[in-house]
Amino acid sequence: MIPHLFAVILAGGSGTRFWPASRKHRPKQLLPIGPTPDSLITATVRRIAPVCPAERTLIATGVHLLDATRALLSWLPASSFLGEPVPRNTAPCIAWASWEALRRDPDALVMVLPSDHYIADAAEFLSYVETACRVAAAGAIVTLGLKPTRPETGYGYIEAGAEREPGVCDVARFVEKPDRTSAEGYLASGRHFWNSGMFFFRASVLLDAVREHAPAIASGLELMARAGTDPERAEAFASFPSISIDYAVMEKAENLAVVPSHFAWSDLGSWQSAWELADKDEAGNAAPADAVLADARGNLVMDLRSAGGPRVIALAAVEGLCVIETDDALLVVPRERAQDVRKLVDALQARGRSDLL
Amino acid sequence: MIPHLFAVILAGGSGTRFWPASRKHRPKQLLPIGPTPDSLITATVRRIAPVCPAERTLIATGVHLLDATRALLSWLPASSFLGEPVPRNTAPCIAWASWEALRRDPDALVMVLPSDHYIADAAEFLSYVETACRVAAAGAIVTLGLKPTRPETGYGYIEAGAEREPGVCDVARFVEKPDRTSAEGYLASGRHFWNSGMFFFRASVLLDAVREHAPAIASGLELMARAGTDPERAEAFASFPSISIDYAVMEKAENLAVVPSHFAWSDLGSWQSAWELADKDEAGNAAPADAVLADARGNLVMDLRSAGGPRVIALAAVEGLCVIETDDALLVVPRERAQDVRKLVDALQARGRSDLL
Numbered sequence: 001m002i003p004h005l006f007a008v009i010l011a012g013g014s015g016t017r018f019w020p021a022s023r024k025h026r027p028k029q030l031l032p033i034g035p036t037p038d039s040l041i042t043a044t045v046r047r048i049a050p051v052c053p054a055e056r057t058l059i060a061t062g063v064h065l066l067d068a069t070r071a072l073l074s075w076l077p078a079s080s081f082l083g084e085p086v087p088r089n090t091a092p093c094i095a096w097a098s099w100e101a102l103r104r105d106p107d108a109l110v111m112v113l114p115s116d117h118y119i120a121d122a123a124e125f126l127s128y129v130e131t132a133c134r135v136a137a138a139g140a141i142v143t144l145g146l147k148p149t150r151p152e153t154g155y156g157y158i159e160a161g162a163e164r165e166p167g168v169c170d171v172a173r174f175v176e177k178p179d180r181t182s183a184e185g186y187l188a189s190g191r192h193f194w195n196s197g198m199f200f201f202r203a204s205v206l207l208d209a210v211r212e213h214a215p216a217i218a219s220g221l222e223l224m225a226r227a228g229t230d231p232e233r234a235e236a237f238a239s240f241p242s243i244s245i246d247y248a249v250m251e252k253a254e255n256l257a258v259v260p261s262h263f264a265w266s267d268l269g270s271w272q273s274a275w276e277l278a279d280k281d282e283a284g285n286a287a288p289a290d291a292v293l294a295d296a297r298g299n300l301v302m303d304l305r306s307a308g309g310p311r312v313i314a315l316a317a318v319e320g321l322c323v324i325e326t327d328d329a330l331l332v333v334p335r336e337r338a339q340d341v342r343k344l345v346d347a348l349q350a351r352g353r354s355d356l357l
Numbered sequence: 358m359i360p361h362l363f364a365v366i367l368a369g370g371s372g373t374r375f376w377p378a379s380r381k382h383r384p385k386q387l388l389p390i391g392p393t394p395d396s397l398i399t400a401t402v403r404r405i406a407p408v409c410p411a412e413r414t415l416i417a418t419g420v421h422l423l424d425a426t427r428a429l430l431s432w433l434p435a436s437s438f439l440g441e442p443v444p445r446n447t448a449p450c451i452a453w454a455s456w457e458a459l460r461r462d463p464d465a466l467v468m469v470l471p472s473d474h475y476i477a478d479a480a481e482f483l484s485y486v487e488t489a490c491r492v493a494a495a496g497a498i499v500t501l502g503l504k505p506t507r508p509e510t511g512y513g514y515i516e517a518g519a520e521r522e523p524g525v526c527d528v529a530r531f532v533e534k535p536d537r538t539s540a541e542g543y544l545a546s547g548r549h550f551w552n553s554g555m556f557f558f559r560a561s562v563l564l565d566a567v568r569e570h571a572p573a574i575a576s577g578l579e580l581m582a583r584a585g586t587d588p589e590r591a592e593a594f595a596s597f598p599s600i601s602i603d604y605a606v607m608e609k610a611e612n613l614a615v616v617p618s619h620f621a622w623s624d625l626g627s628w629q630s631a632w633e634l635a636d637k638d639e640a641g642n643a644a645p646a647d648a649v650l651a652d653a654r655g656n657l658v659m660d661l662r663s664a665g666g667p668r669v670i671a672l673a674a675v676e677g678l679c680v681i682e683t684d685d686a687l688l689v690v691p692r693e694r695a696q697d698v699r700k701l702v703d704a705l706q707a708r709g710r711s712d713l714l
C-alpha cells in the first residue's frame with residue numbers, strides 16, 4: 001500500500017467505437033474487450049489493489065452507469081462510487097474527487113486513472129506508479145508519459161524537459177494531437193511521450209491549482225460543498241463548465257513532472273486494437289473455437305450473444321474483417337476501417353434507432 | 358394444356374452451395390432463393406401449370422425430402438410424388454418416371470425439368486416448351502438449349518446441327534464442360550447452347566432408348582415393376598447404376614433435337630447468382646430494409662433466422678460480401694468466392710458437425 005493514496009478511476013466514458021458491444025448503458029469500460037475475461041474497469045481496479053485499498057478507490061461515473069458499474073465492482077464500498085449527474089468532461093470530476101479525498105484525509109495523495117485502458121503487466125506498471133507517487137507526495141503534479149512506439153497522430157504528447165532525478169523529468173510542454181510529420185519527429189526525438197491521462201498529485205496541490213487556473217470549477221466545488229440533497233448536488237454539478245483536466249489545469253500548472261514509462265499499454269481505441277491484443281491463430285484470426293474458417297486471415301470474430309441457441313460463424317476467403325455479433329446486432333467492418341463504426345452509429349441515430357445505441 | 362404431357366420435376370438435389378440456408382433436409386429447391394417469396398420448386402410447378410395439370414405433374418425426390426416437398430406443393434395429389442429410396446443420379450429416376458407416365462397414359466409425353474432454376478418470364482418459357490413438345494410428340498428427344506451470354510466453363514454445351522424447321526435444330530453433339538478458350542469460341546459460334554437439363558420426349562421413345570443404350574437401367578425397371586412392397590421397391594431402386602441421363606442416353610440416342618432458346622434464366626449456382634437476381638439499391642446492395650450500410654457496395658445480406666429477436670445487420674466499408682444469417686449459422690464470404698462455401702461445408706463435415714449440414 002502507498003500511504004494516503006486514493007485512486008480516482010474515470011469511468012464516465014460512453015464511446016461508440018465498440019458498437020455493437022458498447023452501448024449508452026454499457027460503455028467500453030464495462031466490457032471484457034481485452035484478452036482477459038474481466039471487464040476493463042474490473043481489471044483496472046484489481047491492478048491497483050496492491051497499492052490502494054478498496055475504501056480509498058473512488059469510481060467517478062455517470063449516474064446512469066452507477067448500477068452496472070457497482071455490479072462489476074461488488075467488493076468496493078458504497079462510498080467508492082461518485083455519480084456525475086451530467087457529463088462535464090474530466091476537470092470537474094477530478095476536482096470533485098480530489099475534494100472528496102481531501103475531506104477524508106488531509107494528506108490525501110490522488111492517482112487519476114482511465115478505466116478503459118489495457119495494461120499487460122501490473123507489477124511493471126506499479127513500479128512507475130510508485131515513482132510517480134513519491135514525486136507527487138513531494139508537491140509535484142506528475143503524469144506518466146508513455147514512450148511512443150509509432151508516429152500516432154491520435155494522441156496528445158508530453159515533451160520532457162530537464163531530468164529531475166533518474167526516471168523523472170520536468171514537463172517542458174503539453175502538445176496537442178500532432179500531424180504526421182510532427183508525430184514522426186516526436187517518435188525519433190526520445191523527449192516526447194504519449195499523454196496517458198494518468199495523473200498523480202496531492203489533493204491539496206490540485207485544488208490550489210484549480211483555484212488559481214480554473215476559478216469556475218472552484219466555485220462549482222463550493223456549491224457542491226453546500227448542497228445537502230441530491231437535486232441540489234445535481235444542480236451544483238451542472239454549474240461546472242465542461243472542460244478537460246489538461247486544458248483546465250495541466251497546461252497552466254507549475255511544478256509538473258513526467259515519469260517516462262514503457263510498459264505494454266493500449267487505449268483500446270477500436271476493434272482494431274481489440275484484434276491486436278487478442279489471442280490469434282497462425283493465420284492471424286481471433287475467433288471462437290467453433291468458428292469455421294477457410295482461407296481466412298487476420299479476422300476478428302466475436303460472438304457476444306447472451307441469448308439464442310448455439311451458432312457457428314463461418315468465414316471463407318476474407319481478410320482483415322471484424323465480425324461482431326450481439327443479441328440484436330451484427331457488425332461487419334474491415335479492421336482498418338474500424339473507426340467507421342461511428343458512421344453506423346450516426347446512421348442508427350438518424351433513423352431513430354436509439355434502442356440500438 | 359398440352360395433350361398427354363407429364364412433367365417430371367427433378368427434385369433430388371442436395372447441394373451445399375447455398376449453405377447455411379440449404380441443408381441436407383432443406384436443399385436449394387425448397388428455398389426461396391430467387392427474387393420471389395416462393396420456393397424454387399413451387400415456382401417451377403406454378404410456371405408449368407398452364408400446360409400441365411396437377412395430376413400429371415410428377416415430383417421425383419429423395420424419400421428423406423418427401424414430407425418437406427409435399428408441404429410446399431400441397432395442391433398436388435399423393436400420386437404426384439415419387440420418392441427415390443437412394444440417390445442414383447438422373448437416368449434411373451427419369452426412366453422410372455417415364456415408365457410411370459407410360460403406365461398411366463400410353464401416349465404420354467414427358468417434360469423433364471430441374472426444380473431449382475430461375476426463369477424470369479413464364480409465358481416466354483412456355484412458348485419454347487410448346488415447340489419442344491410438338492417436336493417430341495413426333496418422336497424426337499428434344500432439349501432446350503440456352504443461348505450463352507458469357508463464356509461459362511461450368512456448364513455442358515449442345516452443338517446444334519442442321520435446322521429442322523424454324524427454331525428447331527438437330528443436335529450435332531453434346532459437349533462436356535469446356536475450357537475457357539473453347540467456351541469463348543462457343544459464345545462466338547452461334548451454334549453452341551448451354552445444356553439446360555430440360556428434356557422432352559414420348560415416354561415410349563425414352564424407354565426404347567434406355568433399353569438400347571442403358572440395359573442395366575432397363576433391368577432395374579423390370580425389378581421395380583415386379584416389386585410389391587416398399588422394401589422390395591427400395592431394393593430394386595438400389596440396383597440401378599448411378600448415372601446421369603446425359604451419359605446414359607442422350608449422348609448415344611438418335612433423333613435428338615434442340616430448341617435454341619433465349620429466355621432469362623439462371624441455374625442459381627451460388628450466392629453470387631442470388632445477388633445477381635436480387636433487388637438492389639443504387640450502391641448494388643441487396644439487404645433487408647432495416648440493415649444499416651455505410652460506404653458499403655455490392656453486398657448480399659440475408660437474415661433467414663426464424664427465431665431470436667429483431668436484429669440489425671450493419672456493414673461499413675465492405676464491398677462484394679455475402680452475409681447470410683440463419684438460426685444456427687452466420688456466413689461471410691466474398692461474392693466472387695461464393696463457391697468456397699463448399700470448403701466450409703467440408704470443414705464442418707470433418708469436425709463432425711453434420712448437425713449444421
